Amino acid sequence: xxxxxxxxxxxxxxxxxxxxxxxxxxxxxxxxxxxxxxxxxxxxxxxxxxxxxxxxxxxxxxxxxxxxxxxxxxxxxxxxxxxxxxxxxxxxxxxxxxxxxxxxxxxx
Amino acid sequence: xxxxxxxxxxxxxxxxxxxxxxxxxxxxxxxxxxxxxxxxxxxxxxxxxxxxxxxxxxxxxxxxxxxxxxxxxxxxxxxxxxxxxxxxxxxxxxxxxxxxxxxxxxxxxxxxxxxxxxxxxxxxx
Numbered sequence: 001x002x003x004x005x006x007x008x009x010x011x012x013x014x015x016x017x018x019x020x021x022x023x024x025x026x027x028x029x030x031x032x033x034x035x036x037x038x039x040x041x042x043x044x045x046x047x048x049x050x051x052x053x054x055x056x057x058x059x060x061x062x063x064x065x066x067x068x069x070x071x072x073x074x075x076x077x078x079x080x081x082x083x084x085x086x087x088x089x090x091x092x093x094x095x096x097x098x099x100x101x102x103x104x105x106x107x108x
Numbered sequence: 109x110x111x112x113x114x115x116x117x118x119x120x121x122x123x124x125x126x127x128x129x130x131x132x133x134x135x136x137x138x139x140x141x142x143x144x145x146x147x148x149x150x151x152x153x154x155x156x157x158x159x160x161x162x163x164x165x166x167x168x169x170x171x172x173x174x175x176x177x178x179x180x181x182x183x184x185x186x187x188x189x190x191x192x193x194x195x196x197x198x199x200x201x202x203x204x205x206x207x208x209x210x211x212x213x214x215x216x217x218x219x220x221x222x223x224x225x226x227x228x229x230x231x232x233x
Contacts, residue, residue, distance in 0.1 A: 031217070032217060034220070043203055043225055044145075044223055046220060049217055049219035050210070053210070087153055089219075089220070094167075095143070095158035097155050097220070099152060102153070
């Protein structure tokens with residue numbers, strides 16, 4: 001099975017900051033990588049698919065990059081509504097779409 | 109609006125059984141793969157099971173294989189998860205999820221783009 005790791009596990013940031021979250025796969029997954037945002041008490045929301053493609057309706061301050069085993073999610077100009085937990089997910093090995101452990105972004 | 113509504117969650121004793129349902133509306137159920145994802149209290153997301161649009165391709169996480177069964181009813185537009193021999197570690201919020209795909213640079217990329225609000229399963233004596 002493909003294992004996903006994320007770093008950091010949590011971070012503190014301020015409104016207006018630029019934040020970067022890293023996701024690593026245990027083997028080459030090309031660009032088969034998705035990012036989700038989850039706020040407390042809510043279902044996850046798809047942000048990015050295929051490593052760098054922004055889902056419809058997602059603000060452009062969110063961006064993704066990477067391929068192979070190393071990926072990043074960047075939030076430029078952090079907004080109050082962006083404080084949440086972010087998960088990466090590999091979609092290389094269908095149907096076993098495993099998630100990373102999550103990165104919590106909270107207010108500094 | 110594309111919508112998924114889960115039901116069937118309950119408190120059950122270890123060894124017991126439950127059937128979760130997910131009612132679909134707003135999109136053509138027959139055109140999409142579907143999945144169940146769970147989240148234990150205070151924990152991360154765990155993929156549980158997936159079924160493709162025909163029902164002919166099914167997968168399970170190792171943690172539930174042999175105990176859970178996913179199925180779909182096209183006429184009723186409902187996704188199911190039959191859960192048997194439940195354990196304490198199955199306690200979680202269970203989400204019904206639509207799995208969509210998009211063609212990007214000659215490859216189909218899959219992702220989970222519509223989520224229900226979840227139904228809670230508690231396994232406790």
